[in-house]
Amino acid sequence: MKKTTKQVDNTSMAQLVEEMGPSLIPFRGGDVIEVKILDISRNKILVDVAGLTMGVIPQREFSTLVPEMKEGDKVLAYVLSMENNEGNVVLSLRRADRERVFRTLEEKFKEGQPVSVYVTKITRGGLVVDYGGLEGFTPVSQLAYSHFPRGAHSEGEIISRLSGLLNQTLQVKILSYNKRSNKLIFSEKEATLQTQSEKVQQLKINTVIKGIISGIADFGLFINLGEFEGLVHISEIAWEKVSNLRNMFKVGQEIEVMIIGVEKGRVFLSIKRLLPDPWAKKMAKYKIGDKVSGEVTKLTSFGVFVKIDESLDALCPLEKMGNGIKEPSEIFQLDEQYDFQIESVDLSSHKITLSQAKVKTKIKKKVKKTK
Numbered sequence: 001m002k003k004t005t006k007q008v009d010n011t012s013m014a015q016l017v018e019e020m021g022p023s024l025i026p027f028r029g030g031d032v033i034e035v036k037i038l039d040i041s042r043n044k045i046l047v048d049v050a051g052l053t054m055g056v057i058p059q060r061e062f063s064t065l066v067p068e069m070k071e072g073d074k075v076l077a078y079v080l081s082m083e084n085n086e087g088n089v090v091l092s093l094r095r096a097d098r099e100r101v102f103r104t105l106e107e108k109f110k111e112g113q114p115v116s117v118y119v120t121k122i123t124r125g126g127l128v129v130d131y132g133g134l135e136g137f138t139p140v141s142q143l144a145y146s147h148f149p150r151g152a153h154s155e156g157e158i159i160s161r162l163s164g165l166l167n168q169t170l171q172v173k174i175l176s177y178n179k180r181s182n183k184l185i186f187s188e189k190e191a192t193l194q195t196q197s198e199k200v201q202q203l204k205i206n207t208v209i210k211g212i213i214s215g216i217a218d219f220g221l222f223i224n225l226g227e228f229e230g231l232v233h234i235s236e237i238a239w240e241k242v243s244n245l246r247n248m249f250k251v252g253q254e255i256e257v258m259i260i261g262v263e264k265g266r267v268f269l270s271i272k273r274l275l276p277d278p279w280a281k282k283m284a285k286y287k288i289g290d291k292v293s294g295e296v297t298k299l300t301s302f303g304v305f306v307k308i309d310e311s312l313d314a315l316c317p318l319e320k321m322g323n324g325i326k327e328p329s330e331i332f333q334l335d336e337q338y339d340f341q342i343e344s345v346d347l348s349s350h351k352i353t354l355s356q357a358k359v360k361t362k363i364k365k366k367v368k369k370t371k
Contacts, residue, residue: 026050029081030079032079034074034076035076035077036074037073040066042059044056047077053087053088055088056086057077057091057092062093063093063096065097075093075096077091078093078095097133098133098134109174112173114172115186117136117172118168119165121166123159125140126138129186131184135184136185137185140162142188150214170188171191171192173191196227196265197264197265199227200228200265203259208256208259208274210254210256211269212252213250213253213254213255215251216246220234220245223257229267230259230269231266231267232257232270232271233268236268238271238275239277239279258270279311282312283312283345286308292339292342293338294306294337294340296333297334298334301318301328304316304328306340306354320353320355321355322356338356340355341356342354343355
């Protein structure tokens with residue numbers, strides 16, 4: 001390739017820069033600038049610098065990306081020297097890598113696009129990763145559900161669970177980056193969220209499926225359903241009150257669950273809805289319109305709570321007590337028995353609504369048992 005060096009009289013580039021400053025040459029030593037590749041050889045790369053002069057990148061200043069470069073490509077280079085013995089600007093790709101990486105990060109961050117990182121170290125708090133020669137971090141809380149160390153508490157357990165990710169490449173999204181401090185935070189969870197959400201939305205409510213318990217918390221069970229994870233809240237474990245899930249279940253246990261909800265990529269499951277509802281069974285002997293007798297257990301401004309069976313509680317709202325009644329205490333007394341009529345029954349929420357307006361008020365004194 002024929003090399004043409006632009007000259008201005010017999011004055012050197014360095015002298016012109018010193019005398020005229022940025023009015024002539026829009027860069028200085030230490031700047032990172034964009035150059036166009038003219039020729040690539042084994043020991044150097046020749047480039048066009050801002051259409052003003054030729055530049056040279058010596059072999060020792062190559063970067064790992066050189067094998068992917070070709071003539072005509074525009075790349076970032078660091079200005080080492082304004083002029084060598086041949087009158088060319090001396091540049092470095094290696095030293096421009098940091099700037100190149102941050103520019104790429106900025107573009108990917110704005111577009112919400114994932115990037116690939118390489119796991120170099122495992123810690124209790126998460127994964128130390130490499131991106132383009134820069135060190136970053138993926139917190140445990142930002143791992144995909146398939147990699148999250150569910151149920152691990154000690155440092156040894158967490159590191160052991162994550163050890164299989166060492167020297168692996170992960171797809172992540174950029175949560176934050178700081179060029180000045182070189183602080184990079186990535187999220188594997190965010191990178192998989194869209195794909196997972198699309199798959200989750202295809203699930204059908206009331207479908208019964210099998211899964212593996214992947215974690216146990218005080219508030220419920222985490223269930224591995226293959227491509228995603230679901231939660232059985234403690235209120236959906238059994239019809240009766242449950243206190244200690246760790247005494248009832250084990251991590252790795254296979255279990256059958258029902259899908260009861262899907263929201264924002266999350267799956268909500270139930271175990272108890274696969275079992276007979278004892279409340280519904282007891283309620284089967286009653287129907288709307290039936291006359292029942294019950295004990296008032298609580299007085300409130302909006303109504304009274306009534307126990308009509310050992311395990312059946314109901315509410316008689318103020319508006320169902322008859323015209324002119326402003327306070328429940330006008331016609332009801334705590335711990336006394338009254339006659340009511342069943343107005344409505346909600347089997348799903350276990351709610352019974354009573355009425356007193358259609359029943360003649362009748363107080364039945366509670367008989368005290370004598371020894």
